[in-house]
Amino acid sequence: MATGKEIHSTGTRCIPQRVVAASLMTLFMAFANCSNAFGQDSEALYREKCSGCHSIGGGDLVGPDLARTATWPDSELQESIKRMEANTGPLTDAEVNGLKAYLKNAKPKADSAAKSPSGTSSPVSSPGGKDASTTSPATDAISLTAAAGETSAEPASAESGRKLFWGDEAFKNGGLSCIACHSVDGNGGNMAPDLTGISQKMAAPALVSACEHTPYKVMKTAYKSHTILHQEALDLQAYLSSLKEPHSQPKKPQVALIGCGFAGVVFAIIAFGYRGRNKSARSKLQRRD
Amino acid sequence: MDIRAQVSMVFHLDKCIGCHTCSVACKNVWTDRPGAEYMWWNNVETKPGTGFPTLWEDQNHYKGGWKLSGNNGSRKLELRSQNKLDSFVKLFYNPNQPGLEDYYEPWTYKYADLFDSELGTDQPTAIPVSQITGEPVDIEAGPNWDDDLSGSPIYAENDFNLEGLSEEEREQLFEIERVSMMYLPRICNHCANPSCVASCPSGALYKRGEDGIVLINQDVCRGWRACISACPYKKIYYNWKTGKSEKCILCYPKLETGQIPNCFQSCVGRIRYLGVLLYDADRVAEAMKVPDQSLVESQRSVICDPFDENIVALAKKSGISDEFIKAAQLSPVYKYVMKWKIALPLHVEYRTMPMLFYVPPLLPVMGKMDNGIYDNPVDQFFTSLDKSRLPIKYLARLFSAGNEEIIESVMKKLMAVRYYKRSLDMSDLDIVMVSRMMREGSTTPQEAEEIYRLTALPTIDERFVIPEIQREEAIESSCNPELCKGSCGLGINQAPGRGL
Amino acid sequence: MIDSLLFIALPYLAIFVGVFGSIYRMRTAPMTYSSLSSQFLESKGLMWGSLPWHIGITVILLAHVIAFLAPGFWQSLVSHQTVLAAVESIGLGLSILCLLGLIILGLRRLTSAKLQAVTSVMDLVVILLLLLQVGLGMAIAVHCKWGSAWCSGTTTPYLWSLVTFQPDVTHISDLPLLVKAHIVGAWLFIFVIPFSRLVHMFAVPVEYLFRPPQNVVWTNPRKFNADNQHFVKEEARRHFLRAFAGIAFGGFLLSVGTFRNVFSFFFGPRLGRKEETELMELRLSRLESTVGQRKLELERQASNYILVGKLAELSPENGKYFIDFKMQPAIAFKGKDELPLLISAKCTHLGCTVGNKVDQQGRILCPCHVSYFDIVSGEPNAEAPAKAPLPHLGWVIMDERGKVLARRDASGKTSGDVQPELRVTARVYISKDQEGKA
CATH class of the missing domain: 1.20.5 (Single alpha-helices involved in coiled-coils or other helix-helix interfaces)
Incomplete structure (x- = not known):
């Protein structure tokens, strides 16, 4: 379903359909973020690219709160967004302009993080993937690009997310399990922040995007050659969203x-x-x- | 058969006067260096006594030498100090290594104080200072602290070899005015089955193929110290300065140039003999697997007769030079050990097959006091052995792994030679009785004469029969040894230095 | 800058100095290679210091080495929570042993006069450096918990990048200061090895396990005559054993990772039915596309003209992809003169497919390495990695009945024109003869 949508949006279905599709596929594999946002909704773009690290009015996450940027001069904002290309990949001028406009106009309270629909996903085996894909077309685009080979995503499972998080199951591409650095409910590594309440701070699509693209300090390089698959990201998101109240996890080992x-x-x-x-x-x- | 040659030694204890000249001769040449002050490659101990280092004979304490394990079918020799695996843990800390306190803290005196002290009313004194720290020390021990039975209630009474003796025998030994002692000069035994070589993790210790001298390659030694506990005679010393072990080198630089080792040459009593023995290297390990009682015999069975043509042929086949074979035939050691069988190895029960042999001392046995007169009642000449002041049992623990028969036969032969010579010179002894003694001592007038000549009237060439020996190092390239004195102790020009 | 100094320059310098310095010292002054044991002078403190220290550091170093040499194996080992907790606890316990051992060793050096006689400045430097290193290691274990897990994604790739001479600091540049200090400490440690007593770690007497108890050395040629063969055989056997053991151990370490893959191939988790179906479908579709592509290619080779599209469909901003006779992608635009503008879509840099959307400056973007190409001239922008221009393609416009209305060859020479009334129905083709000429 998502695939069809994507191909239509580029509008090139013609004689050598498959070949073009395949070459496009490689194109997107190589650079997921480049071409799909032409004329797309800036909000979607913001969610995909920015909300992994930033919030608007939701307080500082990894990056600073962007609520105050509304008052910034245009040129400075432009420069700042361009600077972020290091993390997001190249942004077209149109995209930058769109983001600029979005940031200028965004109402702090209207930030998606605060009213994220992730709460609707029930703790175990919620249809988190569907949830994400219906709310945000941008996420759909990511789902296509990152999981190029996978034509359809299974429904996200908090249980397999838990396994991935705790290292009971390895990531397909061999990345580190989250527990090495992160903790939930105070159990786990302490090099990186505790993720127990993360679903309150970040919207579901942002969380998925964050898992997939890992634009953070240490993770950026650590997962560079061990990308987390979209399905895995969805599972992780489902798991993290399920962590509302203290969870009954194995007892903290008295190392x-x-x-x-x-x-x-x-x-x-x-x-x-x-x-x-x-x-x-x-x-x-x-x-x- | 793998015939090998060994430069081996005999010390005739009856002739030792305990003057320590040998020790001093050795010290002045080899161990007069920082780090080696406490080493006595040659030392002379008074027996009974605890020796140097203290109680070195107590292998329950120091865990030296080999032990026999397994039952009759498959006996095995194992190092008492370590096995191959736990030797790796012992690199970090060796629980059986003697420490400085088991030897003594080397000291010197502040002689300069005698001259430099300020004018005062007191006579200035030269106080003892440690040669390690340079600080004043209380001298509590020394290399021959129990010399001539000094402190005998502490030292002589604790001699490890007295353990098997009854209370009565102990009293007999230490009774006032009858108290008895002997001297035991010791150098490295240059064993044929050395436990130090087997214990060295780095493989720095080796036995020279040509002459059997056991050496430590200072360039290979890494200071793991396994040899120090493995050597049952405690004749390997740790140089605390260079961090390497050192031992008696039998003055190989002198031997190689046809000279006599220092301790041999300087011996005042002329007790020392040096010569070549041929032995079968293939049978060494097997021979050391017999029960304690038969060890002396077993060791003798490994030593080959240099006059046997088969042996000579085999020796030549093994690459032993004609000079060595000739030296083996002329060897005074072969005569004492194999021909006359009156020289015995020290503590053969350590199973290292020591190649230094001792002729046990007869004098204390002879010195039986009766009515204030030292005499030996002729009619019961051999009964005195039972009442000897140095009990046979004690000597047996030293020289025959507890086999008293061997000691007795040696004693009888020594006494027979003595009576025979007296009967010739003084004519105050009954010829019949002397010939009976000769029979019991299993000797003949001819042999007695030979023993007498080699014991009492040997020339220097008879005592030391040294063949031409392959050079270990090109000594010629070194500078004058006198110039290196006090800095370089190992016959090489490069002074041993401590690592960073 | 400081990062590359500390994590690229320093390690190479340290390893160079550490390795070659030790070899040089071994060659020129083997006498100075010693453990320099001081047990002879003081034994009680040594026991309580040296044993815990050496036991602790040996196991910890071994764990570091395994985590570095066999990251796959290590990661699969510690991914299990219980194992991870056990590894971390034992690691912490060992580091406590190390720390206590070091403190005892240091104190004994400072308090005993006899030991001071054999203590050099370097000894104190080494003890301080090791104290610092162990302390940092423990601090990491506490403040950056579960380093045994995260190391395989951070420090291990960094170390491998050093080994493969493609140093990449980014793996560790964002790690906490503690970890970075620990890494710098490690390089300093390696650096001081040849200048200190630390060389004794290269003297671990492994060969002792394999050698016969007695060691006889001949200086005369006896062995070359009598026992030559036996001797040579024995030596060869020993060398073989040693080499074999070395190779086997290295092979073991290297193959642990490989073996894990083999193991998981046979005994690892199976694909679900759905996944398997997907996989098969994917393979099928790939095969189909290959077949289709081949067919298409042949078809193309056979025909003289290939349809690009209706002239009316072309737009000036949004290019239309098509495939030319060489089976390479190209894009069709509508030029300013209302005639088609055909340009190759194969980037002249590394051959990616160039995007089809024209920006305000009239350029299209190759997304792989950000080259902008002007669609009219084909020239890339000045900063672009691509240096050569994208070539233009010639075209032919025919009406519905196949009558040629206009054509342009690859050099840009245009002939004929299309009447406005025909523009709706006219179709754009590329023709074989033009292709051939181009």
Whole structure:
């Protein structure tokens, strides 16, 4: 369904249909963000490209809150958006202008993050994918481009998302499991932020986009050659959205305690193993008269 | 049969006067360096005594030498100090390595104080200072701290070899005015089955094929210290300065130039003999797997007769030079060890097959006091062995792994030679009795004469029969050894240095 | 800048100095290679310091090396939560051992007069450096938890990028300062190896496991006569064993990752029915497209003209893709003169397909490496990686009955014209003879 839409939007279905489609496919594989936004809704573009790191009026995420940009001079805004090309890929002037206009006019409270429909997705096996695709055509475009080979996405499953997150299941492209750096409910790595309430801060499509494109500090390079598939991103989003209230996860392992215990045991083994070590031979000499 | 030659030694303990000249001769040439001050490649111990380092004979403590494991069918020799796997843990810390406190903290005196002290009312003194830290030390021990039975209630009484003795025998040994002792000069035994070589993780220790001298390659040694605990004689010393082990090198630079090793040459009592033995290298390990009681015999069975034509042919086939074979035939060591069988290895129960042999001392046995007169009642000449001041059992623990029969036969032969010579010179002994003694000592007048000549009247060429030996290093390229004295101790021109 | 200095220049310098310095020292002064043990002078403190330190650091270093050499294996190992927690706990325990050991070793050096006689400045530098390194490692274990998991996506690729001489700092440039300091510490550690007692780690006597107990050295040629063959055989066997062990170990480490793939091929999770169907469909469609493409190609070779489209369909902004006789993509626009403008869509840089939308400056974009091509001249913009212009294609316009109304060859020479009333029905073709000429 999404595929058809996409191809129509480029409007080139002609004689060598398949060949063109295939070459387009490679084109999009190589650069997912380039050509589809011509004349698209800037809001969709904002959600796809920006909302992974920014919010409007929702407070600072990875990047700063963009509510204040409404007052920025035009040229500065233009420059700032252009600077972000490092993270988003090239933006056409039209896209930049669209974003500029969107940012100028966006009402802080109207930010999609705040009223994200992700709440409607029920914790387990919600039709999160459908949810995302119906609300945002932009996300559809991504779904096509990133998952070029997959013609249709399975419904997102919070359970498989949980498995991916916790590393019980590996990502298809071999990326790190999230738990290495992130935590939920205080369990997990602590190099990166806790993701328990992330669905309140980021809209579902933004979350999916964030998982897929990983435009963040360390993740950018770590997943460069291990892209997270769209389906996986949908699953992760479903899982993260399901984390509303404290979740019953495996007990937090007492790493420090076990570590100290281990060290203590080794010391004990040393003391025991070498209890018969040589002390001064002279101390063995007993005086006999 | 893999015939190999070994430059081996005999120390005739009856002649040792305990003067330590050998030790000093060695020290002055080889171990007069920082890091080696405490080393005594040659030392002389008083027996009974605890020796140097303290209680070195106690292998339950130091875990030196080989132990026999397995049952009759498959006996195996294993290092007592380590096996191949736990040796890797022992690189970090060796629980059986003797520390400085088991030897002594080397010291010198602040002689300069005698001259530089300020004018005062007190006589200036030269206080002892540590040669390691340079700080004043309380001297608590030294290399021959129990010399001549000093501190005997602590040292002599704790001699490890006294353990099997009954209370009565102990009293007999230490009874006032009857107290007895002997001297035991010790150098590296240059064993045929060395446990130090087997223990060296780096493979720095090796036995020279031509003459059997055991050496440490200082360039390969990495200071893992396994050899120090593995050597049951504690004749490998750790140089705390260079971080490498060192040991007696049998003065190989001298031997290679046809000279006599320092401790041999300087020996005042002329107790030392040096010569070549041929032995069958293939049978060494097997021979060391017999029970303690038969070890001396077993070791003798490995040593080959250099006059046997088969042996000579085999030796030549193994690449032993004619000079070595000739030296083996002239060897005084072969005579003492194999022909007369009166020289015994020290602590053969360590199963390293030591190639330094001792003629046990007879004098204390002879010195039986009766009515204030030292005499030996002629009619019961051999009964005195039972009442000897140094109990046979004690000597057996030193020289025959507890086999008293061997010690007795050696003693009888030594006594027979003595009585035979007395009967010739003094004519105050009954000839019949002397010939009976000769029989019991299993010797003949001819042999007795030979023993007497080599023991009492040997020339320097008879005592030391040194063949031409392959050079270890090109000594010629080194500078004058006198110039290197105090800096470089190993016969090479490059001074041993500590790593960064 | 500082990053490339610390994480590219320093590592190469450190490895160069560490490796060649150690070899040089081994060659010129083997005597100085020693553990420089001080157990002889002081043994109790050494036991409590050296054992925990060496046990801890050996295992930890081994884990670091495995994580680096076999990242796939390592990642699959620690992806299990329990294993991860166990690895982290044991790692932390070992680092506690290391830290305590080091502190004891340091204190004993500072308090014993005898040890000070054998303590060099370098010894203290080494102890300080190691203390710092272990402390940083522990801080990472606490503040950047589960480094054993995230290392395979960050530091491991960084190290491999160094090994493959394509240094890429981006893998680690965003990591927390603690981690970066730990990495710098590691390079400094490698740097000081040849100048310190640390060389003793290269002296680990592995060969002791394989050598016979006795070691006899001959200086005369006896062995070359009597025992020559046995000796040579023995040596060869030992060399073979050593080489074999080395190769086997290296092979093992390298193949662990490969083996995991093989293993998962046979025993790994199976594809679901749906996934399998998808996969088959994908393959089928690929095959079909190959067949179609081939057919198309043949068809094209046979025909003289290929339809591009109706003249009326062409637009000045939104190009229409088509495939030319060489089976390469091209785009058709409507030019200013109301006649078609055909331009190759194969980027002259690396051959990507150029986009079909014309921007305000009349350019089309190749998205792969951002080259803008002017559609009229075909020239790329000045900054573009593409240097050559996109070639134009010739065309033929025919009416419905196949009568040629106008044509233009590849060089741009136009002949004929299309009457406005015919423009609705006229069709644009490319013709073989033009192609041939071009």
